[in-house]
Amino acid sequence: MTSNGLPGLSRESIAVREVNWNELSYPFSNEVKKRYNSITLLDALIPKYPNSEISWFRRLSESIPENSIVFLGNSMPTREWEIAAIRTNKNLKCYSNRGTNGIDGNISTFLGVALNEEESWGIFGDLTTMYDLFAPWILKNHNNKNIRIVVINNGGGKIFSRLPAVRSSSYEVKESIMNHHNISFESWASMWGINYINAMTPNDLSNIPKGPTIIEIKPDLESSEVIWNKL
Ligand SMILES: Cc1ncc(C[n+]2csc(CCOP(=O)(O)OP(=O)(O)O)c2C)c(N)n1
Secondary structure (H helix, E strand, C coil), X not given: CCCCCXXXXXXXXXXXXCCCHHHCCCCHHHHHHHHCCCHHHHHHHHHHCCCCHHHHHHHHHHXXXXXXXXXXXXXXXXXXXXHHCCCCCCCCEEEECCCCCCCCCHHHHHHHHHCCCCEEEEEEEHHHHHCCCCHHHHHHHCCCCEEEEEEECCCCCHHHHXXXXXXXXXXXXXXXXXXXXXXXXXXXXXXXXXXXXXXXXXXXXXXXXXXXXXXXXXXXXXHHXXXXXXX
């Protein structure tokens, strides 16, 4: 959707200027069930692969308090939340910047939404986070808000490993598309003087300190791959 009628994409696409959200219907659970065999299979896989990315999304959705803001920032977080989040109504208000596909500005958008809220959880990929490292400057006058910036650090643009065209490419092409790295985000938190948690187990998601906090999750890459393949 775009307010000026321009698509913002280089390929042919339809620009929608106005949407009546109340008229949209999306057969959410049926769609998910069709695409991923069954929720039952997913429920069986999650305890078997607790450190997979998808399992972390289940745990996050269980831990996030009722009435929170949830912001999903590209690319796998959007998909993995859709697949794995619990189907209990917690009155969450969900946002994303998915419209024009950009990974830039996600944390800024999230913080813009979060500043008027008591409890907000933004869940972002590591490259998406790196595109917006200056975003937390705005937090300096908002240290009383429970703003949680969760970074799913899988060491690069792992979304591309799911694309058939990339899977069949040479090692060099894959490397240049995926941008593998070993960077972690603790020093980013200290740069802005905000709390940091390196979440190793789901228990680390309880007792998060008051105020803005960066929560870094490094999912197990092997079990993430296994669970995706089984689904
Ligand atoms: C501004 C911009 N640059 C590049 C891209 C292409 N792109 C789409 S997803 C992605 C990788 C995202 O990586 P990460 O945030 O680590 O998330 P994950 O791969 O785990 O989904 C990139 C570079 C984009 N969408 N927008």
